[in-house]
Amino acid sequence: MNYLSNTTKDLRRKSLHEELTQTLRDLIIHGSLPPGVKVPEKDLCDACSVSRTPLREALKVLASEGLVVLEPNRGARVSLITPQDMDEVFPVMGALEALAGELACRNVTDDEIREIQALHDEMLGHYRGGDLESYFSVNQRIHEAVLDAARNPTLTTHHRALSARVQRARYVANTTPARWAQAVQEHEDIMTHLRARDGDKLAQVLRLHLENKLTAIKQFLGRRGGVTGG
Amino acid sequence: MNYLSNTTKDLRRKSLHEELTQTLRDLIIHGSLPPGVKVPEKDLCDACSVSRTPLREALKVLASEGLVVLEPNRGARVSLITPQDMDEVFPVMGALEALAGELACRNVTDDEIREIQALHDEMLGHYRGGDLESYFSVNQRIHEAVLDAARNPTLTTHHRALSARVQRARYVANTTPARWAQAVQEHEDIMTHLRARDGDKLAQVLRLHLENKLTAIKQFLGRRGGVTGG
DNA sequence: TTGACAGATAGTTCATACAATAATGCCCTG
DNA sequence: CAGGGCATTATTGTATGAACTATCTGTCAA
Numbered sequence: 163m164n165y166l167s168n169t170t171k172d173l174r175r176k177s178l179h180e181e182l183t184q185t186l187r188d189l190i191i192h193g194s195l196p197p198g199v200k201v202p203e204k205d206l207c208d209a210c211s212v213s214r215t216p217l218r219e220a221l222k223v224l225a226s227e228g229l230v231v232l233e234p235n236r237g238a239r240v241s242l243i244t245p246q247d248m249d250e251v252f253p254v255m256g257a258l259e260a261l262a263g264e265l266a267c268r269n270v271t272d273d274e275i276r277e278i279q280a281l282h283d284e285m286l287g288h289y290r291g292g293d294l295e296s297y298f299s300v301n302q303r304i305h306e307a308v309l310d311a312a313r314n315p316t317l318t319t320h321h322r323a324l325s326a327r328v329q330r331a332r333y334v335a336n337t338t339p340a341r342w343a344q345a346v347q348e349h350e351d352i353m354t355h356l357r358a359r360d361g362d363k364l365a366q367v368l369r370l371h372l373e374n375k376l377t378a379i380k381q382f383l384g385r386r387g388g389v390t391g392g
Numbered sequence: 393m394n395y396l397s398n399t400t401k402d403l404r405r406k407s408l409h410e411e412l413t414q415t416l417r418d419l420i421i422h423g424s425l426p427p428g429v430k431v432p433e434k435d436l437c438d439a440c441s442v443s444r445t446p447l448r449e450a451l452k453v454l455a456s457e458g459l460v461v462l463e464p465n466r467g468a469r470v471s472l473i474t475p476q477d478m479d480e481v482f483p484v485m486g487a488l489e490a491l492a493g494e495l496a497c498r499n500v501t502d503d504e505i506r507e508i509q510a511l512h513d514e515m516l517g518h519y520r521g522g523d524l525e526s527y528f529s530v531n532q533r534i535h536e537a538v539l540d541a542a543r544n545p546t547l548t549t550h551h552r553a554l555s556a557r558v559q560r561a562r563y564v565a566n567t568t569p570a571r572w573a574q575a576v577q578e579h580e581d582i583m584t585h586l587r588a589r590d591g592d593k594l595a596q597v598l599r600l601h602l603e604n605k606l607t608a609i610k611q612f613l614g615r616r617g618g619v620t621g622g
Numbered sequence: 623t624t625g626a627c628a629g630a631t632a633g634t635t636c637a638t639a640c641a642a643t644a645a646t647g648c649c650c651t652g
Numbered sequence: 653c654a655g656g657g658c659a660t661t662a663t664t665g666t667a668t669g670a671a672c673t674a675t676c677t678g679t680c681a682a
Contacts, residue, residue, distance in 0.1 A: 176464070177464045177465075177634095177635070177636095178635075178636070179452065179635090179636090180464075202662095202663070202664095203663075203664070204662095204663075212636085212637090213636060213637045213638075214636095214637085214638090214664090215445065215448075215635080215636055215637065215638090216635080216636065216637095218445075218449060218664090218665090219448060219449055219452045220452075222409065222449045222450075222452055222453050223452050223453060223455075223456045225453075226453045226456050226457065227456070228546065228549070234406070234407045234410075234643095234664085234665090235407075235642085235643050235644060235663085235664055235665075236643090236644065236645090236663085236664080237663070237664065247546075249544075250544050250545060250546035250547065251546055253491060253495070253544065253547070254488070254491065254544065254546055254547050254550060256491075257487045257488060257490065257491040258484070258487060258488075260487065261483060261484065261486075261487040265483070314479075314480050314483065314484070315480060316458065316477075316480040316481055316484055316554075317480065317483070317484050319458070320484060320550055320553075320554075323550075324546075324550075407664095407665070408665075408666075409665090409666095432632095432633070432634095433633075433634070434632095434633075442666080442667090443666055443667045443668075444634090444666095444667080444668085445665080445666055445667065445668090446665080446666065446667095448634090448635090464634085464635085464673090465633085465634055465635070465672080465673050465674065466633085466634075466673085466674065466675090467633065467634065468634095
């Protein structure tokens with residue numbers, strides 16, 4: 163009875179508030195709940211057909227992830243996407259991805275490298291076809307695969323929390339052809355270093371990847387004039 | 393009405409569940425709620441004189457921080473401290489502290505350096521006096537000061553969440569004289585590089601600092617035979 | 623004596639009711 | 653007509669109750 167691992171939760175049935183958390187997270191990431199909007203409890207309760215208790219529990223978790231902001235006695239609102247936020251999030255994200263790259267190079271299997279390579283090739287196809295949505299989707303899976311290969315659930319958890327805030331920015335900031343080409347090139351480098359299992363180089367390019375993405379997003383946010391999502 | 397910063401929460405009155413979260417966090421960090429124990433809602437409600445609703449909200453947040461584990465329909469228990477956990481947490485912590493060191497060197501003011509130096513000197517006093525508790529306390533404040541100097545609240549938030557898990561380990565693992573001396577030397581290096589505002593070097597030594605701490609703790613956990621706190 | 627099933631029990635999950643706080647609109651006054 | 657104060661309303665915060673799930677215990681059969 164002593165041996166209840168901390169990671170038992172994988173195959174358990176999800177409870178209501180847990181599903182809700184995921185649902186709301188997705189709504190926020192995909193922009194269905196845009197930055198800045200008030201989120202009255204009752205509306206969400208009606209929309210999701212649940213009572214306030216599990217909903218409030220979900221909101222507390224999302225608040226701890228930084229996706230919503232709770233103002234006591236005045237309710238919740240989806241957090242804004244400001245250039246300052248991006249300046250905060252991206253460096254942290256970069257540090258975590260760099261670490262993931264290092265660890266992945268130590269732990270990744272040949273099979274996993276082949277899988278990631280396949281994803282990479284698929285992504286290139288979407289790039290050539292100009293299919294941005296599919297590109298983003300596969301891109302996301304690549305980064306998640308690298309995280310998996312790092313074999314560090316704690317790292318994955320924190321990365322995922324930040325990833326939500328980063329992804330959200332993608333939905334409000336356009337991708338220029340130049341930036342897109344640059345990103346693809348960076349992914350080529352990522353694959354090169356991963357195949358070579360060169361942890362330092364992979365870490366370096368992952369960090370650069372994030373830095374460049376930040377620059378691109380901030381240029382867009384700057385053009386649109388600061389606070390996004392009102 | 394558009395300009396509600398995401399960081400408004402500082403000067404607001406805390407709500408019950410928020411205070412509870414902090415209270416429980418402290419109880420867990422200091423070992424009053426030792427790793428592995430079941431945490432029946434009713435007991436905590438009686439102990440804290442609150443109803444179950446805010447308590448449950450607090451537990452959800454602590455679960456998202458990894459301090460408690462929720463097993464659906466079977467309640468919450470304080471998460472265990474295993475060597476595997478430490479292997480997960482410390483590298484992530486190291487990456488975040490390294491980043492903090494880099495950013496701090498860019499942004500720290502002369503006044504802040506003086507303050508941190510003062511803390512460092514105070515800590516040395518506690519070391520010479522053999523006062524481990526005071527040493528830990530000031531040590532903690534030094535690392536927090538570096539985080540503050542990094543000017544990145546997101547980084548601070550994630551660091552703090554991990555820090556709770558790390559600190560907890562300190563309360564179960566003894567500090568050997570050798571390790572203590574080593575840690576003090578590392579702190580000397582930290583101060584040197586911070587004063588020189590050498591971000592790369594500071595990042596490097598902070599990472600090393602965490603790696604060595606991990607080694608020390610794992611040696612202790614290993615000696616005690618694996619899972620701690622049942 | 624051991625194993626399994628059934629009932630009882632304790633504890634969690636979700637729903638709802640009540641209380642308190644902030645937002646809104648109206649009226650009154652200057 | 654404008655501004656401030658008060659009452660009303662809406663929304664959040666907390667408490668409690670109902671239903672469900674897991675666990676424990678005791679009994680019966682092999």
